[in-house]
Amino acid sequence: METLSLSKINYFLKTKTLGQKIISFTTVDSTNSEAKRRSADEPEGAVLLSEVQTAGRGRLGRQWLSPGGNIWLTVLLKPELPATKIPSLTSVAAAAVCLALEQLRPSIADRLQIKWPNDILLNGRKIGGILTEMQVSAAKVQAVILGIGLNVNLKAEDFPEEIRSLASSIYLETGEIPSREQLIASILNSLEHLYFKFLEDDLSETLAVCRRKSAVLGRxxxxxxxxxxxxxxxxxxxxxxxxxxxxxxxxxxxxxxxxxxxxxxxxxxxxxxxxxxxxxxx
Structure with a gap:
């Protein structure tokens, strides 16, 4: 698997803010942790990417398997909003990931779901997740650390045996490996659109996607x-x-x-x- 090409990401990128600065690592403990360390010095929309995470994290502190050949990224956001508004960004990111995957692989659209609040499912198995964290000072949100992890190229043997029936990858579910650069750019394109709407207090498009893709509503x-x-x-x-x-x-x-x-x-x-x-x- 080739390492990520920033020039290829930029070729597909159509954003004004998100991804205009991309910081890439071969190995890092966690892109979210690194974004926290850099948040005061980096602009809104900065994106951190790593081929490998040695201490990837999911919600509730759970470990996230993060080998090479997949997508581990964090977007640094600095919305001037109260902390009570920030949890909505998990839905914004989940919707953006689904829109990006549908755009690149229309054939999987009816098999792609969101398990509230942050899991991305394909054929009922988890292929990705969102981790939204805040940095707050003096009761004010200083930064939002929005992490997105997608299992692109993992094989069955890459997963611990106890979760093989629950977790999967795009490759395992489709037999195909999409361009990671194109998928990253597509996620950022969709995310910026929905994020700017969010800043205008408009979640209508995000909620429409999340309802349409929900694995839990009515269950x-x-x-x-x-x-x-x-x-x-x-x-x-x-x-x-x-x-x-x-x-x-x-x-x-x-x-x-x-x-x-x-x-x-x-x-x-x-x-x-x-x-x-x-x-x-x-």
Whole structure:
């Protein structure tokens, strides 16, 4: 697998801000971690890419397998918005990834899904994810670190045996390896369009994509609370957390900011924002 060509990315790039500065690494611990270290000195829209991550991370601190030949990137954003608005950017990024993949591989459109809030699925198996982090100072958002990971070229043997039925790659699901440079540029093109709309308080296009691609709406789900708050039973949750809480619900819709609207078994309705809650499909 050839290393990423910045000139090829630039050839396909049509943005005004995102990706106008690209910082590329052969190996880094995590593009999100590196973006945090550089955030004060880099402009909005700077993109960090790495062939390999030695300490890739997913949501809730989970390890993310990050060998070469795939896409590990972080976009540095500096929106002048309250922190309460930032979780919506996970939906913005997920929608952008789906739009980019549909554009380059129209044949997979009906098999491509988003498992709220941040997993990208192909044929029901996870091929990518979004990790949105904030840097806050004096109650003001200084930077948003938007990480996108896509399994492009991983083979079955690259995954630990225990997750081979759950995780996959574009190659495994399609038999094809897309141009990583073209896919990165397409993601950034779509992301900039949706991000600029987000800054105008317009999430309509993002939400339309997320609803159309949702793997959870209309489904029974299991909500797992990882907040560390004690439960009345004190029992372990199914993920092994000592103080988690499990509740079953039905996913009804997405709210105006991308939050998940649910109905518990007792009829109680609630909205869930991305953060300390994860979910499983029943």
């Amino acid at each position: 029974k789900i299991i909500l797992i609370d990882h907040s560390g708050k004690p439960t009345s039973s004190g029992k372990l949750d199914r993920s092994g957390s000592p103080s988690g809480q499990i509740r079953e619900a039905e996913a009804l819709d997405l709210g105006s900011n991308g939050e998940l609207l649910i109905r518990y078994e007792n009829g109680e309705k609630a909205s869930i924002i991305s953060g300390e809650i994860s979910l499983r499909l029943q």
